[in-house]
Amino acid sequence: MKDNQFVIRLEQVSKSFGNKRVLDQVSFRVARGSAFCILGRSGTGKSVTLKLMIGLIRPEQGKIFIADQEITGLESRELPPVRKAVGFLFQSAALFDSISVGENVAFPLRRHTNKSEKEIQEYAHKKLEQVGLENEYDRLPADLSGGMRKRAALARALALDPPILLVDEPSAGLDPITSAEIDNLLLRLNSEKDTTLVVVTHNIPSARRIGDELLVLHEGHIIAQGTANELDQSEHKVVREFMRSIQAG
Amino acid sequence: MFEFISSQVVVGLAWAGEVSLFGLRAIREALRPPYEMRELIRQVYEVGWRSVPLITVAGFAVGIVMSMHSRSSLERFGAEAMIPTVLALSMVREIGPLVAALLVSGRVGAGIGAELGGMRVTEQIDALESLAVDSFKYLVVTRVMACVIVQPILTTVMSFTGIVGGYLAETVISGLSFRLYFDRAFSSMEFVDYIPATLNTMVFGFIIGTVSSYLGYNTKGGAEGVGRASTLSVVLTSILLIVTNVVLVKIIIFLFPEGLG
Numbered sequence: 001m002k003d004n005q006f007v008i009r010l011e012q013v014s015k016s017f018g019n020k021r022v023l024d025q026v027s028f029r030v031a032r033g034s035a036f037c038i039l040g041r042s043g044t045g046k047s048v049t050l051k052l053m054i055g056l057i058r059p060e061q062g063k064i065f066i067a068d069q070e071i072t073g074l075e076s077r078e079l080p081p082v083r084k085a086v087g088f089l090f091q092s093a094a095l096f097d098s099i100s101v102g103e104n105v106a107f108p109l110r111r112h113t114n115k116s117e118k119e120i121q122e123y124a125h126k127k128l129e130q131v132g133l134e135n136e137y138d139r140l141p142a143d144l145s146g147g148m149r150k151r152a153a154l155a156r157a158l159a160l161d162p163p164i165l166l167v168d169e170p171s172a173g174l175d176p177i178t179s180a181e182i183d184n185l186l187l188r189l190n191s192e193k194d195t196t197l198v199v200v201t202h203n204i205p206s207a208r209r210i211g212d213e214l215l216v217l218h219e220g221h222i223i224a225q226g227t228a229n230e231l232d233q234s235e236h237k238v239v240r241e242f243m244r245s246i247q248a249g
Numbered sequence: 250m251f252e253f254i255s256s257q258v259v260v261g262l263a264w265a266g267e268v269s270l271f272g273l274r275a276i277r278e279a280l281r282p283p284y285e286m287r288e289l290i291r292q293v294y295e296v297g298w299r300s301v302p303l304i305t306v307a308g309f310a311v312g313i314v315m316s317m318h319s320r321s322s323l324e325r326f327g328a329e330a331m332i333p334t335v336l337a338l339s340m341v342r343e344i345g346p347l348v349a350a351l352l353v354s355g356r357v358g359a360g361i362g363a364e365l366g367g368m369r370v371t372e373q374i375d376a377l378e379s380l381a382v383d384s385f386k387y388l389v390v391t392r393v394m395a396c397v398i399v400q401p402i403l404t405t406v407m408s409f410t411g412i413v414g415g416y417l418a419e420t421v422i423s424g425l426s427f428r429l430y431f432d433r434a435f436s437s438m439e440f441v442d443y444i445p446a447t448l449n450t451m452v453f454g455f456i457i458g459t460v461s462s463y464l465g466y467n468t469k470g471g472a473e474g475v476g477r478a479s480t481l482s483v484v485l486t487s488i489l490l491i492v493t494n495v496v497l498v499k500i501i502i503f504l505f506p507e508g509l510g
Contacts (some may be wrong), residue, residue: 056375080381087379094376097367108380156380 006065007032007164007196015048022048024220025062026093030213035190035197036234037211037244039204044217046090046200050166053198055079066164084112087157091169093149095141099154102128102137110158131185142227147178154185165189167199172205183209191198204243216242256408271466272459275393278386288391296357296392297399301406307352308407311344312336320422329423330433336415342446345408347494350453353396353403354486361392362482365465366475368491374466389466393458400454401447408447431474441505449497453490460486 006029015023022045030036038046051057055071064072066082066124074082095104105124109115115123128134131151141149150170157165167186171179184205189195190210201207203224207214208228214240216224216231224231224239267302319332340436365388368374412434461482468474 053333053376054379055377077383078385079378083379083381088376090376090379092372094372096373096376097371111380111382 005032006030007067008036008228009063009065010049010052011063011065012241013049013059013064015045015052015057015059021220022049023052023059023217025223026220028198028215028222028225030198033190034212035186035199035210036199037068037207037214038200038217039202039207039214039219041242042202045220047168049217050088050168050198050200053166054083061081062092064078070105084160085162085164087160087162087165089150089154089165089167089170091158091172093130093146093153095149095153095156097141100138100140101133101144104141104152105155105159107166108156112160124155124159124165127159128152130158131155144238145163147174147181150174150178150182151185154182158189161193162195164196164198167197169202171201179206180209186210250397268460268463271389271463272393273340273453274385275390275459275462276385278383278390279394281287283386283494285387285485287366288387289394292391292395295360296353296395300353300356300399300403303352304349304403307348308345308410309414309417310341311348312411312416313418315339315344315411316415316418317422320419324447330417332423333412333415333430333433334437335416336437337412338442340408340411340415341438341443343498345411345452346404346446346450347490349404350400350450350490350494351408351455351487353400353454354457354461354490355483356397358457358482358486359380359479361458361461362468363475363479363489365389365392366468366478369466369468370471370475376468377386385466392462393455396454396458397451400457404447404450445501445505451499451500452493456489456493457486460489469486 006176009030011027012026013023013027014021016202026045026049038049040046048057048146052059053066053071055074055076059072066086069082071079071082081187095101096107096108099107102121102124105127106120109120109123113120125134125137128137131154132152133148133155136144136148136152141152147217156223165186170182170186174182186197186199187210190197197210199207199210211228214224214228214231215222218238223236224234226234231239234240234243304424315331319335320329323329323331323335365374368388374388375382375385396474412431416427416430419430420427432485464478464482464485468478470477
């Protein structure tokens with residue numbers, strides 16, 4: 001594949017916190033329109049990898065490209081155009097707790113579009129409808145369940161219709177049914193809108209369902225990359241244990 | 250022991266340096282477009298308008314207490330007629346600016362520290378950045394500017410309500426008329442009494458906004474960290490306000506010696 005078919009590229013990226021090397025010379029590419037899952041045990045740098053992709057964290061070494069633009073050298077004030085093209089669903093949802101769910105979704109529209117107030121509200125309603133929260137516009141995030149908060153955060157992340165969506169632990173803290181609902185929303189986005197997904201997860205059934213390609217991080221290194229079937233055949237002990245434990249789960 | 254003290258001094262100086270750079274960044278970003286006017290207006294309302302009840306009640310009470318204390322002292326010299334003048338000058342020059350700043354640091358400083366700290370630990374600040382919003386400009390600059398803008402206004406409210414409180418105490422105790430009280434209160438007052446003392450509260454506002462925003466914006470360690478940011482905001486801004494007040498009073502006396510009259 002040509003480089004321009006990959007919307008995200010990491011080249012020899014390293015990141016440490018204190019003395020701990022979280023990522024060590026990590027390189028991978030994510031194809032346009034694909035669903036890419038990053039797996040690994042806790043503390044292996046999965047969420048750090050996502051945050052590196054939109055410049056929330058800076059790497060010590062290496063280069064990161066989003067749609068052929070290198071973002072590692074950009075200053076803070078040069079990052080917003082890149083970030084508008086990338087939605088981010090946080091593990092904790094990270095909804096603004098002082099404003100309503102609808103206002104959370106309307107927030108990026110107010111900031112970055114020229115829509116009228118009426119259009120913004122209609123659009124925010126539409127986005128909430130897409131995630132099944134059309135009746136929750138005026139409720140505060142604190143009044144929602146964990147699954148509803150995740151869906152509201154997904155609506156906010158999609159408000160600007162970004163071609164890339166980064167998702168951090170979509171099923172964390174959710175029951176299997178709600179988790180499957182979130183997976184289905186992500187799959188629908190991927191198939192209907194051709195949104196490129198990068199999903200960090202512990203949940204392998206979920207990764208199998210969503211991911212076209214899976215990557216396993218271990219101790220700061222990539223130890224396996226491929227389809228779920230290819231990872232099932234891996235001879236790496238950690239990958240095997242990981243995939244087995246998941247199959248059991 | 251010496252090593253411990255010197256290491257603490259170094260830590261303190263490093264912290265002061267970081268806060269100063271944070272404040273300078275806030276000033277630089279405040280001058281650079283785009284301007285977050287909508288959020289600034291919201292913060293002026295939150296910091297300023299919502300502090301008015303506290304400032305009014307406190308000013309009133311301080312005025313009454315000041316009047317009673319002044320009476321007990323001045324009576325000994327038969328100088329009760331000076332009470333309105335003494336009270337008005339002390340409210341405008343010193344008590345109004347400092348007490349208003351300490352009250353705002355308690356209400357607003359703790360609030361900013363806790364609010365930004367909570368946003369930091371729940372990833373809301375990262376979420377703002379991910380939505381292509383400059384979180385420093387949106388959260389910090391607007392709060393620092395709001396504190397700078399409202400502090401002189403709140404100080405004026407404090408001084409005025411203090412003078413009114415003094416009048417109430419005086420009229421109850423001595424039956425002093427409204428007109429005579431205010432004639433005496435403002436007879437010795439000039440602009441050099443009001444303007445420098447009130448404008449220097451912009452520095453107080455800057456300290457409250459900067460220190461509490463710094464502590465909140467850089468919070469680490471979950472709920473405990475948020476609590477620490479909130480408490481430290483009040484403690485550190487209070488200490489800094491009192492120390493800065495000494496320096497500013499010295500500067501005012503140096504620059505406006507006629508105000509001493």
